Amino acid sequence: MGLLSLGTPLTWEEAKPHADLVRERGIEQLLNIWKKAKSKERDILLWGDEIEYLVVSYDEDSKDARLSLRQAEILGDLAHDEELRKAGGCVPSLQEINQKPGQRVPTFHAEYGRFMLEATPGAPYGGMLRDLLTVEPDMKKRRVIAKQHMTKNETPITMTSFPRLGVPGAFTQPYYPPHGPIARSIFVPDEIINPHIRFPTLTANIRSRRGSKVCINLPVYYDEKTPNPFKDPTVQYDLSDYPEDGDVRNGAAKDGHVYMDAMGFGMGSCCLQITFQAKNISEARTLYDQLCPLGPIMLALSAASPIFKGYLTDIDCRWNIISGAVDDRTEEERGLKPLSENKYVIPKSRYDSVSTYISQDPGFRPEYNDVDIHQNLPLKQKLIDGGMDEPLAKHFAHLFIRDPLVIFSESIKNYLVENNDNFENIQSTNWQHMRFKPPPSAEDAIGWRVEFRSMEVQLTDFENAAFSIFIVLLTRTILSYGLNFYIPISKVSENMETAHRRDAVLSEKFYFRKQVFPPRYANRNNKGSSTSPGGSMSNTPKPAELGPVEDEYCLMTINEIMNGQQTPDGFPGLISLIESYLNSVNVDVETRCELARYLDLIRKRSNGTWETAATWIRNFVRGHPEYEKDSRVNAAVNYDLVKAAETLGNGEGKGTSLWKGLFEKR
């Protein structure tokens, strides 16, 4: 989550007149950082993962699993733990963190949902392959530490969405009635929102700016006894406490769909995110672009959220739910009304797939940026006048078409160009599937970073480690071999939609580049004949004429993308590329053995040997004796499902058969 400044937040009506000021200052702050940090060089590889947890609370008498709202108390207990304090502390928002090297303690953070925790390694992992062996133990330690600071009936689980968030009746502990003044949701109470003032303000301001509640409709999964046509029976049409109660009377809830109306449905989901430090700005831009087409592939492969608001849905992933849950665009911006108050018709939510590539690599062709994007042109001009190149200026000018959603009055008064608060205000409320992160300040030791944001959190730490490590190894392979995964950015967005479909991992095809190796005469170091003094270019064969972009990619299954196509010149598969990278570096026997287990998980998820968490969860529900085949996930099924997630999370379901289908036991 973004930064948590303290102060007096402005309502949307109060904030609106300051929007241009915040944006202008944000661009000034960005330029200040960029000018000083653009020549940063030789930063080492550091990386980290972020895992989000749902905190559940069991009522063993009624066999119910609910969301615990004790986030603040749990973080408080973590901060006061004497042993953890001695080790350097673990709650950055509540205490000074002062960890000694080699004594890494995980750190814990608040998240949007008051039932969520986020945990990261206390210090980033390094670039040595051996460091990868510390990832899974670190993740396991986080789960154990978190659990130690909960009550006996509470537990952290790594399920992407809580199945019964927003059902009628009690799904939180304690119970609060829905329909508070902030979210104005028919389904969820305001008390599920982290009470830190930033989060209620964000919620209310998205609703105010939009001019209605957010609106998410997920196609229901029609099972044997699901009423057809399905009309979401939990929608209340006759409320009249707020103007937004009219949304549903104006058709907000669609037939055949599960309807949701609050930010909490999206931002209450849990993800697995990976951030890398690049050696310099140019490598960061390369990684941003090259990982971009992998976003939808990894979303489909990590799919883990088939249930929302107590119903099995026909989708497997959270992404579009969050996208809808923070969609602050007005009717004009959504193209429903002619523009008068607003400047642009904006095709995407603030939370959506990336719309523009940013690298200047030789492999980039202008045709790949085939989506016309709105840009804040006056601010782009400022960036260009400040010396920034066009592609990067365009990227930021695109982020800066958005309004700041939360403005603290103090930050307007206390402006310093050396800070990054105004920049981050816009940057950190653009939730795209990749994030390009400048150093926090011009003087900071931290370098240019790239965040990979599309993956869903997995039920076990073995799987979370496998997905994280896969991405890290892939970046090393991309950089070593100079791989090129570019496809037109519009195809990445299409893939993102495809990834959501039920069982997309096995039944859908995705646009993917066929030839990923660099052209034969490319020389990565830019040395050689082209720059040698007096050297003539005439002997160097010209690179083959570039054919139409459409010939560069085709539709592939995820199995083909990961495990390769069988044809002689077919795509070799990301896993064999990674393995050949591993064959080129010194890897000790133990590390190689562990890495093989992780790669095997990715391999077998891709070829269908093992199920995604989404499929596993769907099958669990459908096979439960108390499931009534009507798409509804009732409290009894939910209780057993959450218990199963807990058992898997602690020791991978050892002593049970729960893990069957998901992965192979050691």
Place this chain on the structure above:
Amino acid sequence: MSPPTSVIFRTGNIITTGRTSLEKSNQELLNSLRQNFEDAASRATGQQLSWIEARGGTYYAPGAEEPDGLSEERTEYDITVKLFYLPGVPLSKRRDHTREALQHVLRELRVPSIDLLIISFPNISFDAEDHSPDTEPTPAEVDEWAETYQALEALQLEGQIKRIGLSEFGVARLLKLLPRTTIKPSVDQINVRDCCVVPKPLIQFAKEQKIELLTHNDCTNILPSSALQSLLQENHHAAFGDFKNIEPQWVVKYTAVIQDRGVVENKGYFAMAKINIDGV
């Protein structure tokens, strides 16, 4: 002047040359040599032979280009070199071959020293799935290893290599060789298809001796004579028409990895062969 009697084959940096990197090392070597020959031939003007250079009794194929070297400071890199001694080559040549092979790598990467030199003896292999105890090496074998090893110890003392590595050594072989060394090997590289089945005794022994067990994916016979012959006889390599009865002597593979970032920047091979020109 008598015609050259040996030839040095060079792949150049193959890390960004694409598909070859997906192959086993013997295929990788042959295919990347083929690719480098084609590239050199297509760059050469005039006479077809011009991309092969004769210098000081040796042919260079392709001829000496100014090597690119590495793009960052030497200290940023972990440079590993693996030297394959080939079957049928007299033991007496090992010392010279070792120095010669290393010199080519140092020149190619423009560095004064490397971090690790791993040697691979011909005709020995390691099968992790074979749980029978290693066959007892013969005294002659042990003498061969020890003598070769001394050449590496000398290079280490001269500062050209930091660490010495062996390959395919099980416990029985290590037990025989270690007493004959003054500088202990730091690395034992083993070929394991499934690296999770490395024999426990070897893991234990390596730990005690502070020898790091590394994995590799190279094959036992990296450059059979016949494979080299047929590469050279491919039609478009008419330049090699004169090379008959060519006998590979050694192959060296090198890899330069940027340590803190785990990025492979440079990787390639040299191979040396003895040639018998017709009528000589």
